[in-house]
Amino acid sequence: MSTITTYRSLFQLDIFHKFFLDDGLTPFDTNETILKKQLQEYNWNSFGKIVPTVETKVNLQNHRMLLKPSPLGFVVLIEAELLNDTAPNYTPLIALDQDLKLEFYIQLLDPKFYNYTDLDPAFDSPLFLSNHATLYNAAAPVYLARQNEESNAKNHSVSEAFKDFLIKKYGDIRTEKPFIISLKMRDAGSGLNLILLNGTLPQHTPHFKIVFHNRKTIWRYYSGATKDLIYTTEPEEKHLVQHGIVPISNAGTDYPTPTPSRIYQDRDTDGSLIKTYSNIYIN
Helix, strand or coil, rough: CCEEEEEEEEEEEEEEHHHHHCCCCHHHHHHHHHHHHHHHHHHHHHEEEEECHHHEEEEEHCCCCEEEEEEEEEEEEEEEEECCCCCCCCCCECCCCCCEEEEEEEEEECCCHHHHCCCCCCCCCCEEEEEEEECCCCCCCCEEECCCCCCCCCHHHHHHHHHHHHHCCCCCHHHHCCCEEEECCCCCEEEECHHHHCCCCCCCCEEEEEEEEEEEEEEHHHHHHHCCCCCCCCCCCCCCCCCCCCEECCEEEECCCCCCEEEEEEEECCCHHHHEEEEEEEE
């Protein structure tokens, strides 16, 4: 009989963005070949990074856990032991309370993030991304997606009452950290548990994902010399993508795909977004 002590994955969370991963009109997660190719070059730190809250920093240290960022997201590792060769599961060296939460900010690094992301900072911030419900969303909670499920970060926007609570609890979301990830060890409602009922680690690491969707805009093409409008896709909107081709053709002329650097928005008197335009100047 022997005891094996090592670091094991407590959970893994992937953070994807369709602007960087879609190939033209082809969604990255519907084509295995495109998925493998795009993930080889993908690094979510081009637009954001993970930052543990002050309380979570203490909990990570006190429970012998490590935060390990990766190009696809991040993993939390925990020191655990296998009590004997026939034991089915690893046991954390320091027991985890079922109600313990690990919470993180997504800090935005790219000032153009909202230009290419299907979120309106006036109405879709903050986001609360979790594997558990709270008093504020108990009636209709939206949980983190498992690795093999569909995800849209926008679905995690919150009510005004919930927003006020989050701002009071997490002061940093007022600045450049507008998204909160909250993971509870066990939650009866969601079933998205990080540990088993007896406190041991499951044999298969819980694997979640967050997918930010790319913004759709009306594309307007102007003469670089005269500034006259040449062509527009209005009323049709097109997805902004970094890779691949979104075909735009008119009267035998092929037009280029816009970058997210120039977008213009029309809003109503309440501030709600009506239309978003991409302007492209052609010499």
